[in-house]
Amino acid sequence: MNISDVAKRTGLPAKTIRYYEEINLIRPARDTNGYRVFKDTDVHKLAFLGRARALGFAIEDCRTLLALYEDETRASADVKRVAQDHLTQIEDKLAQLESMRDTLTHLVQECAGDARPDCPILKDLAKD
Amino acid sequence: MNISDVAKRTGLPAKTIRYYEEINLIRPARDTNGYRVFKDTDVHKLAFLGRARALGFAIEDCRTLLALYEDETRASADVKRVAQDHLTQIEDKLAQLESMRDTLTHLVQECAGDARPDCPILKDLAKD
DNA sequence: GATAAGGGTTCCAGTCACGGGAAGGTCAAG
DNA sequence: CTTGACCTTCCCGTGACTGGAACCCTTATC
Numbered sequence: 176m177n178i179s180d181v182a183k184r185t186g187l188p189a190k191t192i193r194y195y196e197e198i199n200l201i202r203p204a205r206d207t208n209g210y211r212v213f214k215d216t217d218v219h220k221l222a223f224l225g226r227a228r229a230l231g232f233a234i235e236d237c238r239t240l241l242a243l244y245e246d247e248t249r250a251s252a253d254v255k256r257v258a259q260d261h262l263t264q265i266e267d268k269l270a271q272l273e274s275m276r277d278t279l280t281h282l283v284q285e286c287a288g289d290a291r292p293d294c295p296i297l298k299d300l301a302k303d
Numbered sequence: 304m305n306i307s308d309v310a311k312r313t314g315l316p317a318k319t320i321r322y323y324e325e326i327n328l329i330r331p332a333r334d335t336n337g338y339r340v341f342k343d344t345d346v347h348k349l350a351f352l353g354r355a356r357a358l359g360f361a362i363e364d365c366r367t368l369l370a371l372y373e374d375e376t377r378a379s380a381d382v383k384r385v386a387q388d389h390l391t392q393i394e395d396k397l398a399q400l401e402s403m404r405d406t407l408t409h410l411v412q413e414c415a416g417d418a419r420p421d422c423p424i425l426k427d428l429a430k431d
Numbered sequence: 432g433a434t435a436a437g438g439g440t441t442c443c444a445g446t447c448a449c450g451g452g453a454a455g456g457t458c459a460a461g
Numbered sequence: 462c463t464t465g466a467c468c469t470t471c472c473c474g475t476g477a478c479t480g481g482a483a484c485c486c487t488t489a490t491c
Contacts, residue, residue: 208469209468228448231400233448243425250419251422265400268400269397272396283386283387286379291379294382318480326477336487337439
């Protein structure tokens with residue numbers, strides 16, 4: 176299978192697939208003409224990576240998860256720890272964004288949004 | 304005032320202040336020895352920028368907001384639009400993160416997290 | 432007068448996970 | 462034989478800094 180077929184199947188851009196090879200997440204074979212040749216296992220790994228990325232895991236986490244996936248003697252605790260750490264980071268980020276949203280929502284509501292220069296948003300940003 | 308004093312006052316790292324000068328957000332004067340010399344207006348601008356960044360505004364938005372702040376004939380509608388657009392982006396990001404959090408929370412709960420290899424997290428990532 | 436500490440300066444490289452685009456090789460169809 | 466759609470590698474740019482090297486300036490101390 177060539178790269179564009181794999182891209183269609185996995186939903187990943189070809190660029191991304193090449194990048195994943197470059198950083199050794201996958202190692203597709205090569206045809207005599209230099210084209211990458213993907214086996215089902217490659218496609219499967221890429222789909223795995225795509226889903227892990229969609230859950231927000233960093234590339235290095237994805238590498239770890241893939242290694243755990245391929246290690247049949249893994250402990251589920253190792254997987255859980257990676258996921259739990261990531262979940263904690265997401266929750267931190269959420270709290271931060273919610274705080275921003277709350278402040279911004281308030282400021283936007285206060286602002287008349289007309290032709291006059293008076294603006295509580297700027298006033299807040301410029302407060303001493 | 305030298306850069307480290309400004310860093311203390313604004314809470315911004317000196318590196319960041321130099322960066323803001325490099326991209327022309329501020330233009331501090333220079334002493335004969337080459338040191339940056341910050342006036343109160345510079346410090347004020349930097350504090351403004353720090354607060355805008357803390358609300359998640361992109362640097363280019365900060366540039367716009369600063370320009371609006373300094374333009375006494377601005378329309379508050381222009382400020383509000385920038386803030387509203389940013390707020391919308393934050394809400395999109397929030398929805399995305401919440402979706403990740405929900406999925407991850409569920410998966411983490413399902414995972415035994417013990418020495419056995421069986422793991423619903425990996426199972427989910429590897430699903431067809 | 433030498434030196435050391437603690438400022439300051441510039442410049443370069445790295446971060447993260449790709450995306451865009453150029454230059455060029457390969458393949459199947461008409 | 463050419464056209465068009467593939468494929469390849471390589472290099473640059475993204476955002477907003479951060480770290481570090483190499484070097485200059487000032488002040489205090491020995």
